[in-house]
Amino acid sequence: MTTTTTLAEVAAKSLGAVRTLESHGLDYCCGGKQLFDEACLAKGISPESVMQEIEQVQGANTPERNWQTAPLGELVKHIVATHHEYLKLELPALASRMEKVHEVHGARDPENLNRMADLFGSLRQEMEMHMHKEEVILFPFIEQYGQAAAQGQPMPPVPFGSIANPIAMMEREHVGAGDALGEIRALTHDYRLPPYACSTVRALYEGLQALEADLHVHIHLENNILFPRSIALERR
């Protein structure tokens, strides 16, 4: 590792690295371009000790799929089957929990609960459209790129000039989703349960936190691995 290594590059090493960065509140996802050393020091932690922790986690776990070298088509399938499927199940489930909480407790904290329901409603709508664009437009081209490269053929033409264009749009939408979840986290004071919390509030908060963690890994696989690898193929 050099002093110019970014958080995204450290995260791209393994899922163990992702989890370690997460446990220290280091944003490898939308803030991935930040330098690893600087981000650690800004949090008051030593970069060496974080790196050591990452190496220990890597040593302890069975080797995971190396997404830096796996065929792009395989990575696309993994993202869709693991992270898109997760969102397709969880977004509607969380929406009905949110609705129930709103119905039962709306009068107690109308301002915050309204804001949270609005934020979640637009997050859901945007993520559903976002995944649709990835699955129907961008990912099929990325799979074709991966196949062409494997067969030593030229990259197939894309209707949007360069693959970097839709990728830039997807990255902007990732920032939007990250911001919405950040705002929900702030509204709930880091998911501290309110005194009136019933089991639905608890299930809502747990579900939102799990969704945030899954989305971080999901965006990491796209922003830090899938997208740079696709752009590199086009430029080769």
Ligand SMILES: [Fe+2]
């Ligand atoms: Fe995605």
Ligand SMILES: [Fe+2]
């Ligand atoms: Fe995405």
